[in-house]
Amino acid sequence: MKRRDFLGYTGMAAMGAAASTALSGCSEDAPVVKFWQEGNFRPVTEEVTETSLKVEGSIPPELSGLYVRNGTNASSGVAEHFFGGDGMMHGVRLEAGEAKWYRNRYVDTPVYRQEAGGMGSPKPENTTSAVSLIYHGGELMSLGEFGYPYLINAEDLSTKGSFNYEGKLTGNMTAHPRIDPITGELLFFGYNVMEPYLTYMRADTNGNMLQVEPIKLTGPSMVHDFAVTENYVVFMEMQVRFSWFSAIAGSGLPFKWDDNAPCRFGVMPRTGTNADIKWFDIPSCFVFHVMNSFEQGDEVVVDAARYDHLWVKNSHDFFHPAHLSRFSMNMKTGKASVDRVYGHPMEFPQVNREYWTRDYRYGYSLAVDEENDGPEKAQQAEGGIRKYDLKSGEVDDWLPGVALEPGEPIFIPAADSSTEDGGYIASYVYDKNTQATAFCLFDATAISSGPIAKVHLPVRVPVGFHGVWVPDSALG
Numbered sequence: 497m498k499r500r501d502f503l504g505y506t507g508m509a510a511m512g513a514a515a516s517t518a519l520s521g522c523s524e525d526a527p528v529v530k531f532w533q534e535g536n537f538r539p540v541t542e543e544v545t546e547t548s549l550k551v552e553g554s555i556p557p558e559l560s561g562l563y564v565r566n567g568t569n570a571s572s573g574v575a576e577h578f579f580g581g582d583g584m585m586h587g588v589r590l591e592a593g594e595a596k597w598y599r600n601r602y603v604d605t606p607v608y609r610q611e612a613g614g615m616g617s618p619k620p621e622n623t624t625s626a627v628s629l630i631y632h633g634g635e636l637m638s639l640g641e642f643g644y645p646y647l648i649n650a651e652d653l654s655t656k657g658s659f660n661y662e663g664k665l666t667g668n669m670t671a672h673p674r675i676d677p678i679t680g681e682l683l684f685f686g687y688n689v690m691e692p693y694l695t696y697m698r699a700d701t702n703g704n705m706l707q708v709e710p711i712k713l714t715g716p717s718m719v720h721d722f723a724v725t726e727n728y729v730v731f732m733e734m735q736v737r738f739s740w741f742s743a744i745a746g747s748g749l750p751f752k753w754d755d756n757a758p759c760r761f762g763v764m765p766r767t768g769t770n771a772d773i774k775w776f777d778i779p780s781c782f783v784f785h786v787m788n789s790f791e792q793g794d795e796v797v798v799d800a801a802r803y804d805h806l807w808v809k810n811s812h813d814f815f816h817p818a819h820l821s822r823f824s825m826n827m828k829t830g831k832a833s834v835d836r837v838y839g840h841p842m843e844f845p846q847v848n849r850e851y852w853t854r855d856y857r858y859g860y861s862l863a864v865d866e867e868n869d870g871p872e873k874a875q876q877a878e879g880g881i882r883k884y885d886l887k888s889g890e891v892d893d894w895l896p897g898v899a900l901e902p903g904e905p906i907f908i909p910a911a912d913s914s915t916e917d918g919g920y921i922a923s924y925v926y927d928k929n930t931q932a933t934a935f936c937l938f939d940a941t942a943i944s945s946g947p948i949a950k951v952h953l954p955v956r957v958p959v960g961f962h963g964v965w966v967p968d969s970a971l972g
């Protein structure tokens with residue numbers, strides 16, 4: 497993908513063009529080794545459908561539905577940034593204890609078809625749609641952070657087309673919306689490099705837009721995720737900002753760490769407006785992902801993967817460990833506090849989504865190898881899957897050794913469970929020795945025991961981002 501095209505898909509082409517004359521001649525250091533073209537970061541070359549899948553162990557017969565995960569997969573073979581490839585979904589269909597199929601499919605966008613690009617006004621349809629998936633309002637949606645969502649057929653992972661809430665979604669949509677498990681409402685936002693820098697939105701359980709609210713930030717920040725509680729939403733304005741210099745001179749994304757930018761969390765009633773936001777100054781940090789959030793007395797609590805800093809050099813710089821940290825905003829005193837929850841690094845936090853927005857006990861994440869953190873050390877890294885008991889402070893780690901590389905752990909509730917951790921963890925686990933991937937299921941009450949079922953795939957599933965479990969009961 498050409499750099500100019502990538503800026504276009506992220507809605508930044510116009511600004512980049514305007515600045516190019518002034519900043520021509522400047523350059524930033526591109527990494528010598530492009531980690532996203534090596535090991536299990538590199539893209540796969542084919543779309544595959546496989547219906548004869550070897551299963552080791554046993555898949556719980558109660559599980560019928562689709563696990564599907566999104567990620568970048570440059571159809572050209574080369575992208576200018578780890579985040580810059582085309583969206584590709586990898587799905588496994590389970591039926592009553594059997595793995596019926598594995599499929600990988602591109603999200604069929606104008607970018608993938610190479611029908612987009614140029615320096616005109618960026619269109620919201622022109623997104624790579626490569627970050628996550630969510631099921632809401634009777635639709636499986638692929639989300640790319642920039643641009644519109646794309647609707648996906650759960651039956652075969654084919655793309656139906658883009659979706660904009662009957663024209664009410666005016667631009668970008670985050671890849672990290674939240675569903676209120678009680679009301680079924682979808683709460684989300686989009687951010688932009690031009691004002692309004694952030695727009696907050698809500699849709700009802702049927703996918704009808706209820707509210708579109710412009711939010712004032714002090715400048716164009718990268719806002720990957722946000723937090724939702726029973727009564728509030730929390731916007732995170734942090735120090736990775738749109739950079740004119742990077743837009744023109746860099747080799748990656750036009751965002752960079754800015755020491756002079758504020759770091760603050762804004763707490764707003766879910767039905768409120770910009771005027772209702774209480775901003776809390778937070779010690780300098782960056783957050784990609786929130787684990788969960790809830791209210792406790794006068795406090796709004798956000799548990800998240802906290803980085804000390806990010807992208808100080810440029811947007812290829814991923815060498816910073818994140819730690820699970822608790823941000824507490826006191827709505828009465830106006831004071832905020834931050835506490836590290838656990839001493840070892842992690843990323844891709846998840847919970848039982850029936851507990852989204854409410855007080856909870858159990859979280860799940862990738863366990864990150866402290867000695868070999870960062871994608872360029874992936875070959876020697878020993879990662880794993882971790883479960884946190886946030887009430888007792890205990891953790892339960894599955895650490896399979898250097899050969900096995902798990903991805904984001906997604907919680908699947910058991911059919912008859914009345915307990916928060918009664919269910920399963922699903923993850924793609926890549927084997928560096930065989931260069932093949934298995935879809936693995938774990939008992940969520942015994943993570944360190946290892947997988948209870950491994951569905952061996954005939955192919956490699958590259959390192960990717962976020963997935964979802966869609967049970968047949970939701971599909972109707």
Ligand SMILES: [Fe+2]
Pocket residue numbers: 627671672720784785961962
């Ligand atoms: Fe994410």
